[in-house]
Amino acid sequence: MAQRLDKLIASQGTLSRSETVRLIRAGKVTVDGVVCRDAACKVEETCAVTVNGEPLSYQRFVYLMMNKPAGILCVSRDPKVPTVLDLLPPALRRKGLFPAGRLDKDTVGLVLLTDDGDFAHRLLAPKNDIVKRYQVRLDGPLTEEHCRRFAEGIVLADGTLCRPATLKILEDSEQPLAEIGITEGRYHQIKRMFGTVDRGVVWLKRLSMGPLELDPMLNEGETRPITEKEWAELAKATNFVQHI
Numbered sequence: 001m002a003q004r005l006d007k008l009i010a011s012q013g014t015l016s017r018s019e020t021v022r023l024i025r026a027g028k029v030t031v032d033g034v035v036c037r038d039a040a041c042k043v044e045e046t047c048a049v050t051v052n053g054e055p056l057s058y059q060r061f062v063y064l065m066m067n068k069p070a071g072i073l074c075v076s077r078d079p080k081v082p083t084v085l086d087l088l089p090p091a092l093r094r095k096g097l098f099p100a101g102r103l104d105k106d107t108v109g110l111v112l113l114t115d116d117g118d119f120a121h122r123l124l125a126p127k128n129d130i131v132k133r134y135q136v137r138l139d140g141p142l143t144e145e146h147c148r149r150f151a152e153g154i155v156l157a158d159g160t161l162c163r164p165a166t167l168k169i170l171e172d173s174e175q176p177l178a179e180i181g182i183t184e185g186r187y188h189q190i191k192r193m194f195g196t197v198d199r200g201v202v203w204l205k206r207l208s209m210g211p212l213e214l215d216p217m218l219n220e221g222e223t224r225p226i227t228e229k230e231w232a233e234l235a236k237a238t239n240f241v242q243h244i
Contacts, residue, residue, distance in 0.1 A: 005031065006039040009049065012056055013094055028052050061116035062094055063231060065212070068111045069220040074102040084111055087221050100124060101132070101185055101209065109134070109206035110214040113223070122238040123209060126163060126184040130210040130237060133181045134190060135170070137203040142169050142176045146197055150180070154193045160186065162193060175202060210237040 006020045009029065021039040023029055029036055030050045031043055043049065049056040066084055068074065073083045076098045084099055100112045100120035114120055123130055150167040163184050171177035180190060191201045207214055211233035218224060226234070234240070 002042040002044050004039065005029065005036060005041045005043050005049070008043060008045070008058070009051060009056060010095070012058060023051060061114060061119070062092075062097070063116070063119075063226045063234075064088075064092060064097075064113040064223050065215060065218065065226050065230075066111040066113055066223040067214060067218040067220050068103055068108055070106050070108050073105055074099045074107075074111060081105075084113065088113075088223055092223055092225070103206060104188060104191075104204070107204045107206065108220060109204075110209060110212070111206075112209060112212065112226075119234075119238065119240055122240055123234070124185060128238060129183050131166075131181045131183055132185065132209050133179060133207045135177060135179055135205045135207060136190060136194070136201055137175055137177050138194060139175060139200040139202050140198065141172070141174060142167075142178055142199070144169075146199075149197065150193070154196055156186075156192050156196060162186070162189065165193070179207075210234060 006017055006024060009015065009023075010017045010020045015023075024039045025037055027035050027037055028051060031041070032048050045058050045060070049058070066087065068084055071082075072087065073081050075083050076085055077083055085093070085097060088097075094115060096115035097113050098115070098120070100114050101124050103109065103111060112120075112123070122128060147167045147169070150165045153164045154162045156162065163182070165183075166179075166181040168179045169176055170179055182189065186192070190204060194201055212226065212230055215224065
């Protein structure tokens with residue numbers, strides 16, 4: 001699909017449209033080996049474009065996996081507190097990126113960053129039954145009765161009925177470790193769910209979103225693009241056809 005040269009270049013990084021136009025007019029951009037000074041020139045996505053001598057690798061959308069550390073806001077921007085986008089290395093930064101499904105500031109683990117709103121909607125919509133799995137450590141013991149109540153659907157303190165969730169006890173102790181799977185993402189949902197059974201969350205980590213599992217080799221604060229295999233599994237789970 002043909003689009004304006006300045007729009008195409010600006011969509012692939014952090015340059016603004018005005019900055020891109022200046023580079024084009026200064027002769028810093030080539031299309032298929034020829035200098036182009038016309039910002040409005042229509043180019044195909046398959047054209048070979050260079051900016052300041054560097055080839056432009058076009059991607060319509062990007063999908064990044066981050067291992068979020070504690071203390072970072074899971075939003076696109078905040079004037080006072082570091083966000084997940086502030087952790088991105090320059091090579092992965094791009095306008096329009098946002099976290100598909102937020103984590104609390106003190107929650108760690110998997111965050112998917114993308115600029116593809118349609119895909120994010122499919123991934124997060126409760127009706128699609130995409131399970132998000134978490135490990136959680138609590139401040140009091142768990143029993144099979146707790147697991148049963150979660151499976152039936154917890155009613156929050158404000159009367160909100162949560163969809164059925166899976167709860168598995170991984171370590172049985174005074175501060176047990178458990179795994180929980182949910183298909184929705186209400187505000188502070190997991191903490192509020194445990195609050196209804198008088199348990200406080202000491203630590204929380206997201207492990208997966210559908211078939212996308214947090215890479216164990218990814219250190220906290222690190223990010224990488226998802227692989228073709230990971231994308232194919234996500235696309236199948238969400239009935240999505242757009243390709244990376």
